Amino acid sequence: MDNEKIIIRDDLDIANCPVRNVLDRFGDKWSVLVMINLGNNGIMRFNELQKSIPDISQKMLTATLRSLEADGIVSRSVYAEVPPRVEYQLTELGETLLPHIRGLSQWAFTHMATILKNRAGKTDKDS
């Protein structure tokens, strides 16, 4: 059973802000990486995705794909063949999200060195 932690209250627009709703979805460990990979490669099979993100386990890849599929970000095509084949790709909704997470990734790529430096040597007395 789903336990919704999002409280719907009218006195607070922050609590029910879409930011929390959406961020809860791809704020997890793998959703963004899956979306980026699908965005780069188009249609991918389950195994291809797993190879593209070796650190992900089957369980998490499945869970991530289910989540994204439930939100309409990713579409899932099952082919009743032998051997079975399942292909994933971004929906149009997912592709509208892609530029944003790419922008975020780009920012991360640009500023990661600075962040790591800040985190390691927190010797800045004044800025």
Place this chain on the structure above:
Amino acid sequence: MDNEKIIIRDDLDIANCPVRNVLDRFGDKWSVLVMINLGNNGIMRFNELQKSIPDISQKMLTATLRSLEADGIVSRSVYAEVPPRVEYQLTELGETLLPHIRGLSQWAFTHMATILKNRAGKTDKDS
């Protein structure tokens, strides 16, 4: 630059992957909301932040601010007065990140209804 150096396919560098590094930071439950609030209000005191995000606990607000401060996203100014006063604001680095999370927020606001509808409609097999 348009070249995508963030591809995570064959060249697997999870440890150095900026996406994972940065996403681990503000992929938590509150960092984004804190950044948005600071971005909207400029300088804010601890209590003001807590009032602006009522669902957050003191502990999590403190932890979130410490994390953001360690990364150089947020600056913290302590005034040795009575009563004590501590003020927070985004650093310049934090402000460069702000547009990206705002873009993300905007996407979330635009498509949340669709996502919620997708999420609700996909679960009709379970009753």
Place this chain on the structure above:
DNA sequence: CCGCATCCAGTATGATACTG
């Protein structure tokens, strides 16, 4: 080949009480 179920550990989050 694809995916689920179960068990298990680490961590993120939260409530409460206490301190300077």
Place this chain on the structure above:
DNA sequence: CAGTATCATACTGGATGCGG
């Protein structure tokens, strides 16, 4: 006012084995 400390709990994520 602005935290810190402690405990309790929920959830995430990983390992493994089973099923279609």
